[in-house]
Amino acid sequence: MSLLISMKSNTNRLRSFAVILLCVTLSYKTYGVERAELIRNAVLSNGFVVSQELYDDTDSHLATVGKAFFESEHLSLNGQIACSTCHINHAGSSDGIPNAAGVRGIGESLERLRSGAKIVPRNTLGLWGVGALAHKTFFWDGKLIAQDSGVLSQFGTRPPSEDPLVTAVHLPAVEIRETLEEDAFVKANKSESVDGVDLVYAAILDNLREYEPDAVEEIASTFEIESSDLSFLHVARSVAAFIRSEFRIKTTRLEDFALGKTELTPSELLGAEIFYGKGGCAVCHRGPLFSDQKFHTVPVPPLGFGKNGFGADYGRFNTSFDPGDLYKFRTPILYNVAKTAPYGHGGSMRTLREAIDSHVDPLGLVDLTSLDGFGRHEYSKVLAASDMVGSVQFISSEEIADLIDFLNTLSF
Amino acid sequence: MLVNRTLVFLNVIACCALISLTAKFVIWPPVAKMVFKDNYQELMFQCDNVMREHLIAKTRVMTEKSEQSLLQLDAAEMGLVTCHDYDVLRKKMRQAGISAHELSLMGLEVIEAKAKNLYEFVDIHEIKY
Numbered sequence: 001m002s003l004l005i006s007m008k009s010n011t012n013r014l015r016s017f018a019v020i021l022l023c024v025t026l027s028y029k030t031y032g033v034e035r036a037e038l039i040r041n042a043v044l045s046n047g048f049v050v051s052q053e054l055y056d057d058t059d060s061h062l063a064t065v066g067k068a069f070f071e072s073e074h075l076s077l078n079g080q081i082a083c084s085t086c087h088i089n090h091a092g093s094s095d096g097i098p099n100a101a102g103v104r105g106i107g108e109s110l111e112r113l114r115s116g117a118k119i120v121p122r123n124t125l126g127l128w129g130v131g132a133l134a135h136k137t138f139f140w141d142g143k144l145i146a147q148d149s150g151v152l153s154q155f156g157t158r159p160p161s162e163d164p165l166v167t168a169v170h171l172p173a174v175e176i177r178e179t180l181e182e183d184a185f186v187k188a189n190k191s192e193s194v195d196g197v198d199l200v201y202a203a204i205l206d207n208l209r210e211y212e213p214d215a216v217e218e219i220a221s222t223f224e225i226e227s228s229d230l231s232f233l234h235v236a237r238s239v240a241a242f243i244r245s246e247f248r249i250k251t252t253r254l255e256d257f258a259l260g261k262t263e264l265t266p267s268e269l270l271g272a273e274i275f276y277g278k279g280g281c282a283v284c285h286r287g288p289l290f291s292d293q294k295f296h297t298v299p300v301p302p303l304g305f306g307k308n309g310f311g312a313d314y315g316r317f318n319t320s321f322d323p324g325d326l327y328k329f330r331t332p333i334l335y336n337v338a339k340t341a342p343y344g345h346g347g348s349m350r351t352l353r354e355a356i357d358s359h360v361d362p363l364g365l366v367d368l369t370s371l372d373g374f375g376r377h378e379y380s381k382v383l384a385a386s387d388m389v390g391s392v393q394f395i396s397s398e399e400i401a402d403l404i405d406f407l408n409t410l411s412f
Numbered sequence: 413m414l415v416n417r418t419l420v421f422l423n424v425i426a427c428c429a430l431i432s433l434t435a436k437f438v439i440w441p442p443v444a445k446m447v448f449k450d451n452y453q454e455l456m457f458q459c460d461n462v463m464r465e466h467l468i469a470k471t472r473v474m475t476e477k478s479e480q481s482l483l484q485l486d487a488a489e490m491g492l493v494t495c496h497d498y499d500v501l502r503k504k505m506r507q508a509g510i511s512a513h514e515l516s517l518m519g520l521e522v523i524e525a526k527a528k529n530l531y532e533f534v535d536i537h538e539i540k541y
Contacts, residue, residue, distance in 0.1 A: 099530055119527055304530045309523035323472040
């Protein structure tokens with residue numbers, strides 16, 4: 001009898017335990033579902049746009065022609081360098097090195113840097129999303145911006161096109177050290193007027209007629225004109241079409257999650273909470289391209305001699321001459337960010353973790369003893385100008401790992 | 413006798429002239445470059461610095477005119493004195509026979525001195541894709 005009573009009370013205990021376990025599991029699942037919904041709402045309310053809606057239709061034939069020019073070294077008048085030399089598809093559409101390696105180099109990426117190429121003191125930006133409708137601000141310092149009133153650029157009142165990407169394609173072709181050697185012809189026509197660059201564009205086109213005759217014939221027939229009537233604008237339009245097509249944002253896991261087609265893992269969800277919450281990432285990395293297209297100061301470690309020489313880089317100030325823009329750079333796009341190392345305008349951060357740390361714990365990245373007096377002076381000014389105050393809260397190392405997991409959902 | 417003396421005298425003059433010209437155009441320029449290079453590069457860095465700060469101060473007055481920004485501009489203008497020293501040394505080096513091209517190369521060397529960090533960075537961290 002006592003045995004029976006004992007067995008019965010054990011069964012009751014087991015039953016109670018099972019009920020409690022079931023309740024906890026259900027509540028966890030409910031909470032998990034609520035958390036996912038919270039994140040989904042945050043994604044959508046921070047300007048997320050599905051990949052299909054980021055673009056107008058692209059002329060695929062023009063893009064095919066543009067590929068030939070994108071990969072041709074003769075788009076550079078005398079520098080023997082192609083767009084594809086620095087925008088390498090398997091390097092995340094950049095080149096995998098901290099600063100770009102311009103003219104006088106051999107090969108690409110690290111090989112090119114070590115071969116004695118002229119250093120262009122900025123990290124090569126990836127091209128993902130550059131052709132999207134929402135992409136308005138080009139280059140680290142915004143030297144080309146698409147506004148309602150038109151394209152604002154070094155071309156002043158005479159931009160070659162109202163399409164900002166087409167105008168942007170015009171710029172590297174006349175950038176000394178990037179794709180242009182300063183030979184006698186360039187020196188003779190070097191000026192700050194648009195008339196001077198027109199001569200360089202005309203010379204480039206003559207070069208293309210001689211060395212890329214097939215591509216020139218193809219583009220002339222695409223536009224239904226004679227090859228003698230071609231201008232650099234036609235070439236730029238084809239290159240822009242190629243960039244729009246080749247480096248198009250595709251469907252990501254985040255998109256599938258946002259549309260309810262898939263779920264994120266617990267660490268990805270935690271990472272998303274940080275991204276849209278206390279990390280403050282979405283304050284700047286928002287909108288259709290996960291970039292507000294504005295300029296901010298993040299105290300990244302210094303590397304290289306910088307755009308202003310001696311290790312200094314004044315960022316947007318070099319374009320706007322507004323002291324309020326000192327040390328500011330355009331918010332990078334985060335699509336495929338996991339593939340575009342190293343990070344920062346000087347490429348001084350090798351990993352995503354370091355890139356995040358530059359927002360959260362910048363002093364942890366810099367060995368102050370390795371900087372000279374001027375280097376420390378400049379870095380202290382960058383720290384003082386930092387935009388992180390008031391937006392980025394401290395996050396732990398484990399939270400950074402979750403954040404990286406979330407950022408990986410933006411890869412395709 | 414007089415002719416011989418004259419010839420000797422002219423020879424001496426010619427030798428002195430040759431030695432002077434050799435010293436001025438062949439020996440002195442590389443020596444001057446060695447002697448003045450460090451000082452030139454230091455002054456170039458300082459002048460570049462003060463000119464950049466002056467530009468910032470000037471644009472600051474344009475965008476946010478205040479007593480503070482005007483005082484900063486005054487100080488920045490005073491700072492341009494450094495460029496006078498740079499200018500004087502540059503002229504001295506040009507007079508010593510150092511070409512404008514060589515001076516530009518010396519300048520570029522110091523402007524891009526921190527490129528060394530870049531190579532060290534990629535070597536140490538074995539950047540690869």
